[in-house]
Amino acid sequence: MIYAALKTVHVLSIIVWIGGMVFAHFFLRPAIAQLEPVVRVRLMHDVLGRFFKVVLVASLLTLASGVWMLGRVAKQVVQSGGSFDMPVTWTVMAVLGVAMVAIFMHIRFVLYKRLGRAVAASKWTAGGAALAQIRSWVLINLGLGVLVLLVTLMRWTA
Numbered sequence: 587m588i589y590a591a592l593k594t595v596h597v598l599s600i601i602v603w604i605g606g607m608v609f610a611h612f613f614l615r616p617a618i619a620q621l622e623p624v625v626r627v628r629l630m631h632d633v634l635g636r637f638f639k640v641v642l643v644a645s646l647l648t649l650a651s652g653v654w655m656l657g658r659v660a661k662q663v664v665q666s667g668g669s670f671d672m673p674v675t676w677t678v679m680a681v682l683g684v685a686m687v688a689i690f691m692h693i694r695f696v697l698y699k700r701l702g703r704a705v706a707a708s709k710w711t712a713g714g715a716a717l718a719q720i721r722s723w724v725l726i727n728l729g730l731g732v733l734v735l736l737v738t739l740m741r742w743t744a
């Protein structure tokens with residue numbers, strides 16, 4: 587029961603995180619590309635601020651639920667006298683998952699702050715540059731996320 591609840595939290599968090607990245611990158615960004623920089627940068631600052639609050643929670647829930655599930659399985663195996671060999675797919679998920687969380691923290695606490703400073707100073711060129719950096723890292727995180735999903739759900743192993 588606890589395991590099922592952890593997995594549900596894990597997958598729901600991933601859906602919000604990856605779904606939001608897909609929406610921002612493929613639908614929102616192209617739709618507002620023609621707007622004046624002052625409007626576009628302000629709008630993206632507001633939208634990303636709201637999205638990143640949710641992703642902060644979702645990414646920490648992903649990490650916590652994932653580590654908790656690993657711990658439960660490892661404990662059960664050891665308690666029943668076996669030795670815990672982590673499946674390759676889980677190792678890939680854990681390593682890339684931690685990388686995704688680290689990248690998100692960089693986006694949120696370095697690049698988004700840079701964007702905020704540019705907006706506060708009405709420096710729209712600097713704001714556009716910060717947005718471009720955010721976009722590149724979001725794309726990398728989206729790629730890693732999709733890779734983890736393929737490895738995990740298709741049971742791809744080396």
Ligand code: HEM
Pocket residue numbers: 593596597600648649651652653655656676679680681682683684686730731732734735738739
């Ligand atoms: C942050 C580190 C992460 C850890 C430690 C972790 C660990 C785990 C564990 C132990 C499971 C249970 C597997 C099972 O019962 O078969 C699981 C399930 C799952 N994880 Fe992660 N995970 C992490 C990040 C991620 C990320 C970033 C994604 C996707 C982008 C992801 C997607 C999934 C999916 C889809 C499942 C369900 C798999 C299934 O039931 O077939 N995880 N994770």
